[in-house]
Amino acid sequence: MIAGFVRRIHDQSLTALAVTGSHLIEPLLVTVMANNDIPIPSDLLDRSLLESGLLKQFLESRGRGRGRRGNDGDLDTTVNAILKDHRRALRTWLEYAFASRSEEDAKKGFVLDKNHARLFVETFAALADATFGNDSRKAAIKVVDEARKRKHFEQLHHYLDPRVHPKLYYPVEQCVSLQTPSAQPPKRKATASLDDRRAKRVQVEVEELPAVEKRKRGRPPKQKPAGASQVKQEPVPVPVPPAKGKPGRPRKVKMEDVSLLSMEVTSTTALEASMVDEPPSGIPTAPALAVKDEATEIPLHAGFKNQVHVMGLPANCTPPLNRQPCPMQPPLWAESRQELCEAFPWFRSYQGGVYFSNELAKGYLLSKHASLRDGWFHDGKLIISHGGGKAASVTQAQGTTKHNAASDQKEGDKSVRALLKTHFAKEPIALVIDDHYIHFPYSLAAARRQNVAQHLEPDNQNGFTYVILGFYFIKDVWTEYQPAENDGGKVVRYKFAFQWCAGQDDPWWLSNTKPNPIADSAIVSQGRSRPRPIKVDKTQDRSSEILILHRPVQQCMLCGKASPQVYAHVWMCLDSSCPAFFHSSGQLQDMQQENNAEQFVNNRLTVDVSKPIPRMLNYHPDFLASVPDPGSIPKHLRIIPGNPAKDMVRGKTETDDGTGTATEFTRGFHCRACGRLSCRWLWRCWSCPTCGQELRSPMRMQGVRDLWRELNLGTVDSPRMWSIEDQRISLPYVSIIPAQDGDGALRRETFILPDNAGRIHRISHLRRQSAKRADSILALYQEEAQSGALEFRRWPMRAHKCRGKLLTNYFSHNCGKPYNYVGGADNTVDWDVAPQAVIQARELLHERLKHVLDETYEFNEVLSAAYMEDQSMAFHSDAEDGLGPIVAGLSLGSPAKMIFRLHRKHLPTPGDGNTGKKASLRPNSLTIVLNHGDICIMDGARVQECYEHTVVPEGFRIAATARQIDVAKNGLKLK
Ligand SMILES: O=C(O)CCC(=O)C(=O)O
Ligand SMILES: [Fe+2]
Incomplete structure (x- = not known):
């Protein structure tokens, strides 16, 4: 078959x-x-x-x-x-x-x-x-x-x-054992088993190998072409010895073949030697800058000793083979992108590889999609990477997949601009790698498996996903062409050379012992956890100087701009606006011959009309050298984030008001024991999900008077505290309901939604001060949350595009029937063990519903949501299977805006000025303000079907939202 x-x-x-x-x-x-x-x-x-x-x-x-x-x-x-x-x-x-x-x-x-x-x-x-x-x-x-x-x-x-x-690469030994050169001389075997044409070509390879070996043994390098004004350098024919009686014929060495020759080398030593071979014939040479014969001076980390030359990558930056598990625990690592962004102040970008703030790049992520000539040199003290986005991408919108072609990066692109400014300002930037980054000498994935065995989290699938390397300076920036699947077949890419900042210890991956991040005082010099604000002189834009660098430069005859000698065997103009940008000198010559051939000749550029730009370019060793003073790292700067609770207690942050619910308290946490960066996922403390280390969070009880503040709600008229954006919604029907308990009289407003989509009621107190029951429920919630009787935590969202888990923005706790939308059965406790705060909240909702709407309704589920400052609940509908028609929520603490908007499929037909396909263009329909003690009732199943809602609190707030859920229809069982 x-x-x-x-x-x-x-x-x-x-x-x-x-x-x-x-x-x-x-x-x-x-x-x-x-x-x-x-x-x-x-x-x-x-x-x-x-x-x-x-x-x-x-x-x-x-x-x-x-x-x-x-x-x-x-x-x-x-x-x-x-x-x-x-x-x-x-x-x-x-x-x-x-x-x-x-x-x-x-x-x-x-x-x-x-x-x-x-x-x-x-x-x-x-x-x-x-x-x-x-x-x-x-x-x-x-x-x-x-x-x-x-x-x-x-x-x-x-x-x-x-x-x-093992993922990508195989140790040289394995490759060699496949080739077994000594036991089976490739020449004879190959020629014996292949047809003549093949034999000829294979022999080319076989015959050329000893040349590499010979050079290694001390044969002087081939003379570089004398005379800098040489105009045309013909590709040198390589004589091919006859194969099995057939006459040989000269063959030109192609760039691809040269790369293959490196692959054919059969020992590690020879491989290394091949990396520094002289420029092959036909590749333009920069006469002014002869390539060093002993370029192996570039120190290689032990992890790089076993490497095979992978075509397309410079020989002096090939990724390591068969990477071993990382033998030491990284001092700073995260499992999810959210953990990284919430706990590491130098990288807060949920998308993209560059995090910048105030137009300066603070953090840079090295991930998959390394491009040609990206690399890791000097044991990682020099890293070259293309930055600034615009890679090919696939986007999915409304069920269709769109392939976006890669496009040129521009100096004005936000990320590129930020990186350039950081370079010129000589400011440090934190480098982060993820487990897709192929140049790191160890496998983070394998290390992760080891750690799973050692640590407490048996189901941790994603540990060591992100690892922080340390602070770097951007020592060089330049542009080049990269092949791309777009119409032109290529794109302009900005390349950045990052140099390890002096003033830190040696990189942690070079240490022999397991680093203890706490004791690592050189990395952690004391200071604030936030990156200090850096002033940028916006008037002094030196971007144009980008190519005038520290290394030898040549001037382009076309554009007059100087470019450094980045690559070993060829100098090219690296100004992307120049017509000769990244062209081989041959192409340059063509242009020059038309215009000003004499000038071109005088420029001493080497010429090879027939050859395209070599795909494999090695970096010039001088270019890879460290820069003595790329910038200086301020003494107080620390890569290890500070202890958030300590910073708060000392009153180090402006936002701290002593309550423990300020924005700073929503930030993540760095575990001193295992190095993990994690989110603040528990309300009562920071807790490391890997090793269980806890950091208590000082919290102060907050009464409603502490929280009362002047409302500043934009379009919302403050006495009415609602605004109708969709004119099809009627003005509210208002009724005053006499007092029934100590809480005084109530006011009910009812908004009728169009198309029989249901009603929204807001029940509020005529006098703010009279919300006594709400006061005591708020206090109870806080007490029980602090004592642990009620555990508020953040739960993973079901659908999102971030790497790893993405936790909800707010904390929550569910009681009664499981609520699929947040946490499901895991987040649910039975009514028998329900916290008092929740029981009382449900009681109050039952009573109000009876008293104000004359509805006898039995809620069997209450989701309590707790918000610290700047937290909110995004647009959603409570479209739970088996959900009863009434959803009622009690608001406690700070005021919040609750906003309703139509689902896309329920938008009115186009042409009435009230449509928009994109979520961002979808207009709001109704906004109501929920104050302490207010109750919002979504009345009717079609409310959830037609509308979605979001809640944006003004500050610390707790809400208890009650529903009736028919478990038989819900599909979730209580655990
Ligand atoms: O009042 C709130 O915080 C919103 C609650 C909510 O929308 C929900 O629990 O589904
Ligand atoms: Fe909701």
């Missing part, structure tokens, strides 16, 4: 594959065919072999004439078995294939065949997506989207799942 399948693919798709040059399916075909005695068309094998030395060796080691396997009629099993067997070779191939895809190929995407061939492609696409980011992402996403719908995908993906197998 496999044979039939492959033949089918072969018949139907091979031509198409050949035309598109799909890198994904070819090696698979070759592998499967080789294992099934199917003749492999020479051009396919040729291409595959040449592009993957490892695959070649793998096939040879498997023996090409082996019988069919697994031909038992169960195609999936067989396919899975093959995939499993060949996983390593295929994945290695994939790494190379993606890193080496030409821009042309990248534009074409994948070729899909029907049926099972697609499964392979999907699997590879998923891997590619996870692995190589920008280059392949868009195409991969398309395929993966489809793949997710297929049930086979999970099964196949399992074999390639990073969690099941």
